Amino acid sequence: MPITLQDVALRAGVSKSAVSRTFTPGASVSAKTRAKVEAAAKELGYMPNVLASSLTTGRTALVGLISNNFTNPYFLEIFDLFTRALQKAELRPLLINLSAEEDASRSLSMLRQYNVDGVIVASSTLPPEFAKVFHDAGLPVVHAFGWSSEAPQTARVSIDNTEAGHLAAVTLIERGYRQVGFLGGPQNAATTADRLNGFRTELASHGLAPEVQFATAYSYEAGRVAMTRALESAPEVDAWFCGDDVIAIGAMDAANALGRRIPADIGFIGLNDMNMAAWDRIALTTIRQPAQQIVATSVDLIRQGIAEPAMEPQMVLLPCTLIDRKTLRAKP
Amino acid sequence: MPITLQDVALRAGVSKSAVSRTFTPGASVSAKTRAKVEAAAKELGYMPNVLASSLTTGRTALVGLISNNFTNPYFLEIFDLFTRALQKAELRPLLINLSAEEDASRSLSMLRQYNVDGVIVASSTLPPEFAKVFHDAGLPVVHAFGWSSEAPQTARVSIDNTEAGHLAAVTLIERGYRQVGFLGGPQNAATTADRLNGFRTELASHGLAPEVQFATAYSYEAGRVAMTRALESAPEVDAWFCGDDVIAIGAMDAANALGRRIPADIGFIGLNDMNMAAWDRIALTTIRQPAQQIVATSVDLIRQGIAEPAMEPQMVLLPCTLIDRKTLRAKP
DNA sequence: CAGCATTTTGCAACAGGTTGCAAAACGCGC
DNA sequence: GCGCGTTTTGCAACCTGTTGCAAAATGCTG
Numbered sequence: 001m002p003i004t005l006q007d008v009a010l011r012a013g014v015s016k017s018a019v020s021r022t023f024t025p026g027a028s029v030s031a032k033t034r035a036k037v038e039a040a041a042k043e044l045g046y047m048p049n050v051l052a053s054s055l056t057t058g059r060t061a062l063v064g065l066i067s068n069n070f071t072n073p074y075f076l077e078i079f080d081l082f083t084r085a086l087q088k089a090e091l092r093p094l095l096i097n098l099s100a101e102e103d104a105s106r107s108l109s110m111l112r113q114y115n116v117d118g119v120i121v122a123s124s125t126l127p128p129e130f131a132k133v134f135h136d137a138g139l140p141v142v143h144a145f146g147w148s149s150e151a152p153q154t155a156r157v158s159i160d161n162t163e164a165g166h167l168a169a170v171t172l173i174e175r176g177y178r179q180v181g182f183l184g185g186p187q188n189a190a191t192t193a194d195r196l197n198g199f200r201t202e203l204a205s206h207g208l209a210p211e212v213q214f215a216t217a218y219s220y221e222a223g224r225v226a227m228t229r230a231l232e233s234a235p236e237v238d239a240w241f242c243g244d245d246v247i248a249i250g251a252m253d254a255a256n257a258l259g260r261r262i263p264a265d266i267g268f269i270g271l272n273d274m275n276m277a278a279w280d281r282i283a284l285t286t287i288r289q290p291a292q293q294i295v296a297t298s299v300d301l302i303r304q305g306i307a308e309p310a311m312e313p314q315m316v317l318l319p320c321t322l323i324d325r326k327t328l329r330a331k332p
Numbered sequence: 333m334p335i336t337l338q339d340v341a342l343r344a345g346v347s348k349s350a351v352s353r354t355f356t357p358g359a360s361v362s363a364k365t366r367a368k369v370e371a372a373a374k375e376l377g378y379m380p381n382v383l384a385s386s387l388t389t390g391r392t393a394l395v396g397l398i399s400n401n402f403t404n405p406y407f408l409e410i411f412d413l414f415t416r417a418l419q420k421a422e423l424r425p426l427l428i429n430l431s432a433e434e435d436a437s438r439s440l441s442m443l444r445q446y447n448v449d450g451v452i453v454a455s456s457t458l459p460p461e462f463a464k465v466f467h468d469a470g471l472p473v474v475h476a477f478g479w480s481s482e483a484p485q486t487a488r489v490s491i492d493n494t495e496a497g498h499l500a501a502v503t504l505i506e507r508g509y510r511q512v513g514f515l516g517g518p519q520n521a522a523t524t525a526d527r528l529n530g531f532r533t534e535l536a537s538h539g540l541a542p543e544v545q546f547a548t549a550y551s552y553e554a555g556r557v558a559m560t561r562a563l564e565s566a567p568e569v570d571a572w573f574c575g576d577d578v579i580a581i582g583a584m585d586a587a588n589a590l591g592r593r594i595p596a597d598i599g600f601i602g603l604n605d606m607n608m609a610a611w612d613r614i615a616l617t618t619i620r621q622p623a624q625q626i627v628a629t630s631v632d633l634i635r636q637g638i639a640e641p642a643m644e645p646q647m648v649l650l651p652c653t654l655i656d657r658k659t660l661r662a663k664p
Numbered sequence: 665c666a667g668c669a670t671t672t673t674g675c676a677a678c679a680g681g682t683t684g685c686a687a688a689a690c691g692c693g694c
Numbered sequence: 695g696c697g698c699g700t701t702t703t704g705c706a707a708c709c710t711g712t713t714g715c716a717a718a719a720t721g722c723t724g
Contacts, residue, residue: 002444005711015674020712027713030672030720049382050445051392052710055679060383062446065427070412073405073608079401083429092446095397095427097415112334113382114394114424194568220611253612276405279552280585336680347704352682359683362690362702382682387709 005045012040023048029219054115063302064093064111064119068098068126072218072246074274074291078122078145083293091117098126108133118302120144125189125218128154135313140305144298145289148190149316155305155313157297159289159320161191165198167287168241168269171322173206175183176332177239177267177270181211181253183226185218195243195271215247223250231258239267239328245274245286252284252327267328271320283326290318344372355380359544386447395423395634396443396451400430401456404550404578406606410454410477413627421631423449430458440465450559450634452476456523456551460486465578467645472637476630477621479649487637487645489629491621491652493523497530499619500573500601500659505538508664509571509599513543515558515583517550517575527575527603543569545615547579555582563590571660575605577618584616586657601658603652615658622650 009016016031021027022037026049029037040046054060063086067332069075086093094116096107104126111119111134118140121131126146128149131154134141140155147158172180182194182199196212203210211234223246228253231254242248248270252262270277273288297316304311341348342578346365352587353359354369361369372378386392395418401407413425418425426448428439443451443466450472454461466473467486488527493606504512514531516524528544532640535542543566547554562569563586574580580602584594592598600608605620629648 028672030635047441047445049447049710051386051447054383056712070408073408074404076402076408077686080429083427084432094417095425097412097419100416109379113379115381115383257612280589311347349704360702381680388682
């Protein structure tokens with residue numbers, strides 16, 4: 001049914017090789033042949049079959065895009081950025097949703113079956129070891145948004161989470177808060193430990209120690225239930241650093257529901273700076289991850305990894321910045 | 333490098349065909365051969381190469397998932413549902429982001445190059461004609477969330493938008509609103525006209541006519557600017573039906589910014605019922621689209637389309653329901 | 665125009681599978 | 695053990711492109 005190389009060759013009166021070479025950048029074809037082939041191809045509406053050519057070239061331009069963050073609106077922004085960046089790089093994202101999948105290793109075999117050129121893991125809750133599996137299978141991989149300081153050596157790009165924790169602590173202290181809390185994302189998330197660490201060390205240098213709680217997921221509900229519990233068990237805390245904006249929103253709604261006003265009675269600072277954080281009714285003071293840069297860098301790294309498989313996996317840390325809105329009281 | 337059919341055949345002491353047949357459901361292999369092959373395959377860690385087999389079978393299990401709604405959080409829920417449903421059906425989503433792409437037709441050629449088995453268009457702003465292009469190219473296609481009553485005949489699944497408009501009008505009237513407005517999504521969106529139509533006819537039967545406005549996109553900002561303008565030009569309107577939840581949120585923030593209280597001074601009803609609509613600080617009264625069913629049906633239709641390409645494209649309309657929260661005053 | 669270097673071309677093998685067909689093996693009744 | 699119908703098996707061709715290699719064509723110099 002569809003037009004093949006053969007058809008075009010026949011039509012143009014040349015060999016299959018000539019046609020193939022016309023569509024292979026850098027191959028040796030005379031201008032005359034090229035013209036004939038292109039004319040024939042156009043007439044017939046020919047498109048080379050990527051899959052067939054992948055057989056010999058070993059390249060599919062397919063990239064596995066793996067995530068399990070489908071309840072956190074921030075990741076819609078991330079997917080938007082990733083798909084655009086990949087498209088610009090002429091790479092095609094094969095999207096894998098690991099939210100419900102217990103058996104993550106199956107995704108490896110699936111991606112191998114499709115001969116993907118590389119894999120991007122966009123998640124902070126998938127363990128770094130997960131990314132390593134691809135690396136060990138000889139597949140270029142980069143882990144975005146999932147840095148942990150003690151993770152194995154796969155390429156990754158993220159903010160410096162220790163630094164983020166530090167920044168949160170500095171900010172809270174500067175605003176005069178002394179009884180502070182840490183409401184982290186899932187305890188097993190790669191990033192949580194570093195954030196807590198940075199937060200703790202900075203507080204310690206002021207002789208303070210945080211109340212520590214964890215939400216069970218990066219979601220509104222998880223933030224809400226964790227904060228409802230926390231307000232019970234540690235009512236004295238007057239400012240919380242939340243490991244994620246959506247958790248922060250859930251937490252704030254929990255606080256409001258218990259009659260606490262923000263920021264008059266209790267302050268909140270989030271992390272991510274998703275678009276929604278700027279909405280009037282949210283107006284969340286938060287630490288911004290440079291999502292655009294993280295994504296651009298990740299795609300760059302994956303391209304390098306594809307072009308130069310022997311290369312050492314690179315790890316890049318990007319800086320984060322404070323975005324001041326209305327959920328923390330002003331500097332005294 | 334990777335293990336091939338050949339390797340397994342050699343190892344198991346059988347022919348290539350025997351190995352191939354072992355991995356082809358329904359093919360004729362004796363239990364003994366199958367056992368030998370499976371053992372050998374396991375030892376070597378063999379996985380069939382889908383791409384190679386696609387050459388002869390013409391099947392890739394790849395499905396193009398096309399959208400341009402990457403700023404509306406509702407669509408993260410949609411992507412979550414789609415990826416899961418597709419995965420369950422053993423289909424792989426090749427994700428295409430058309431947000432920035434002016435030349436939509438390029439996606440057709442790209443998807444053809446990858447030999448996708450089918451295409452799902454998940455968008456209300458891509459014109460029905462866009463879906464038709466795939467249909468005309470002989471590719472099974474279903475258009476989800478983009479029904480328009482006068483669209484060409486491609487398979488599609490959606491709520492009955494006329495009915496949704498009707499339901500919104502009935503609800504507003506029942507609550508005693510008489511000066512009502514319609515703040516639609518983009519004017520060219522497939523669904524907008526039907527919604528307005530249903531809304532209008534029901535109002536007309538009560539001798540009323542709505543103020544009509546359109547947002548330029550399905551986004552918070554678009555809703556906000558449209559409502560800021562509308563509150564200026566039609567301050568007398570005391571309840572708005574918004575063509576989308578996120579537009580409604582932007583609109584409500586605009587109203588609040590101008591000092592109007594919700595629902596005391598002005599009421600809002602949205603459409604979609606995204607998870608976020610239930611958040612305390614939003615608590616949006618809205619019309620729920622049965623997203624789960626729309627997705628499940630779409631995936632079903634695409635499977636049918638793949639299995640039985642000659643089949644007539646089906647069109648299914650699902651019912652929507654009112655979810656009452658706090659942005660409309662109670663029944664008098 | 666011959667002679668030589670360079671570029672272009674087609675052939676055939678190959679990538680990793682699938683499948684129609686005929687031959688081989690099997691199962692079973694007698 | 696034989697004959698017959700079924701099932702299983704392997705061969706070889708094929709799916710759509712790519713590529714090494716040698717032959718053919720071209721360009722250039724003298």
